[in-house]
Every structure is written in structure tokens, then in C-alpha cells.
Amino acid sequence: MNVQEQARPVVGGFRAQVATATRPGIASGPMSALRDEAGQPLGNQPQLHLATSGDEQRQPAGPFDDTVVVVRVYNEATVVRGVISELVEAGLRVIAVDDASSDASAQEIDAAGALRISHPVNLGAGGALQTGYEAALRFTDAKYIACFDADGQHQLTDLVGMIEKIRDGYDVVIGSRFLDQKTEMSPLRRAILRMATKVMNRRSGTKLTDAHNGLRLISRDVAAGIRLAHSGMAYASELEEQLTRPGLRVTEYPVHILYTEYSRSKGQPLLNSINILADTLAHRISHGRSS
Numbered sequence: 001m002n003v004q005e006q007a008r009p010v011v012g013g014f015r016a017q018v019a020t021a022t023r024p025g026i027a028s029g030p031m032s033a034l035r036d037e038a039g040q041p042l043g044n045q046p047q048l049h050l051a052t053s054g055d056e057q058r059q060p061a062g063p064f065d066d067t068v069v070v071v072r073v074y075n076e077a078t079v080v081r082g083v084i085s086e087l088v089e090a091g092l093r094v095i096a097v098d099d100a101s102s103d104a105s106a107q108e109i110d111a112a113g114a115l116r117i118s119h120p121v122n123l124g125a126g127g128a129l130q131t132g133y134e135a136a137l138r139f140t141d142a143k144y145i146a147c148f149d150a151d152g153q154h155q156l157t158d159l160v161g162m163i164e165k166i167r168d169g170y171d172v173v174i175g176s177r178f179l180d181q182k183t184e185m186s187p188l189r190r191a192i193l194r195m196a197t198k199v200m201n202r203r204s205g206t207k208l209t210d211a212h213n214g215l216r217l218i219s220r221d222v223a224a225g226i227r228l229a230h231s232g233m234a235y236a237s238e239l240e241e242q243l244t245r246p247g248l249r250v251t252e253y254p255v256h257i258l259y260t261e262y263s264r265s266k267g268q269p270l271l272n273s274i275n276i277l278a279d280t281l282a283h284r285i286s287h288g289r290s291s
Helices: 080-089 105-112 124-139 156-166 187-201 220-224 235-243 261-265 269-290
Strands: 003-005 014-021 032-035 067-073 093-098 115-118 144-149 172-176 216-219 250-254
Touching: 067 080, 067 124, 080 093, 080 105, 080 144, 080 156, 093 105, 093 124, 105 115, 115 124, 124 144, 124 220, 124 235, 144 156, 144 220, 156 172, 156 216, 156 250, 172 235, 216 220, 216 235
Parallel strands: 067 093, 067 144, 093 115, 172 250
Antiparallel strands: 003 014, 014 032, 144 216, 172 216
């Protein structure tokens, strides 16, 4: 197979060297090697895997050719193939960031047909999202970039509605659990999330109804300006602040977050809500001191 080497992009804070296969057919295998700023190998290097058909250029244009979906994955082997397959079958391009999973997530991602980027070490939700945005900008010409959870909580129908909404001229469309009554949650969890939203809105250019909703859709130009310093869950307050800055056309879209038995088994919903409130407060205090 003939291989052409391309310039090394910075992906998720790392320097990656990418090679693309020129022979048509199925390309599935390691395609990148992480290097430091001096160009030296980092040792345990991340890999970029592409599963795609050489016939795709002859396929007619699809309804979602302007959109790419970033899916962050950490030990979701039991469900991630189904989540990605549904997106791919709907005609959406998917970039999956495997954040150093220790299970079979990588194999499941490949089987579902997504472009996979694997971290050599776990960088957390913020680090994985930053990698996903940078990869979407580097490897696709998508006009819009979505963020979609790997655990089955997000709904394809909501994402489709958000794509239609952003095409009306918006820069950012953020999902909200509080614009309708479809998402079921306890009164205490609802109260905590609403409190977190009020705290977040105190310094936000756009007032939102939902804090830390992971279903987001942004324009390519907005994605190019995102810089996330927090690797863990505290990234969400930082991201929302960047997405709601003055000058951007921002709107919310009602979404149904499905808290399945599987998603509940991975964490304690009430504790997670308290953590969201704590992270939001910490970010506001830290931001206030630094400004």
C-alpha cells in the first residue's frame, strides 16, 4: 500500500503524525503516532483508526453531509457499538475518542464504522472532547460538529432536530432537559441542576435553562476557537462559558435524556448533580479571581 505522510496536527494537546492510505478499499489500522513538540516519539502512542469504504466518493450526497458527530468513549464496550451504528446508519459521520479504555471499546468502535482516535492515557471528559473537536477540524470539512454521549442517554431524533435548528443560522445549539417534561428525574436532582444553571448564568453571555447538558451542536468556526484547560468534568462550565460568549447566536433545543439502567449503573445520578453544582461554583470562583 502506498502511503503519503501529512503534516503532524496537534490533537488533544498532543502532536500526532498522520499517514493516509492512497489505495481504495477498506482502511482499518493504526494511522497515527503521537510525538512531542520536538518531534520525538512519546512511547505509548495513540492510534488513529479509519474504517471506511473507498466507494464513498461515488455515493450520492446525504442529508447530514454538513455534520460530524464526536463521541467520547471510556469503557463503554457493551453499548457503544449500538450508539455509533445508529448514527452511522442515519448517514452521520462519527469520530470516536477512546479515552484509554481498558475494555473492548476500541474494537466495538471499529466494528461500528467510526473514525477512532485512542488516547494512550485517560485525559477525562474535557481532554477527550478537545481531541474530538480538533480531530473534526483536522480530518473533516464538516460545517457543524456535534457532541453525543456513548452510553445511550442521547437520542438521534433530538440530534436531527438540532441539526435542522442550527441550519437556520445559529452558531450554537445546546440541548435542554427543562424545555419540556420528557426527561424524568427526581425533584431534588432537578432543583440541584437548576441551581447550577443559575450560578452558571451569572457570568454567561446567554442565559440557559440547563447546566452541563452534553448534547451540543456548534459551528465549525466556534469549534476552532475552543480551548479547554480542564480535563475532568469541570470542563463543562468552562465550555458553556465559551459557547455563550457575546456575539454568538445561541439557542436551546428540548431533548430527552434517557437515564437507562445501564447509565445509572455507571454512576449515582444525584451525586453527579451535586458534583455538577460544585464544579460550577468552583469554576465561577476561580474565574472571578483570575479576571
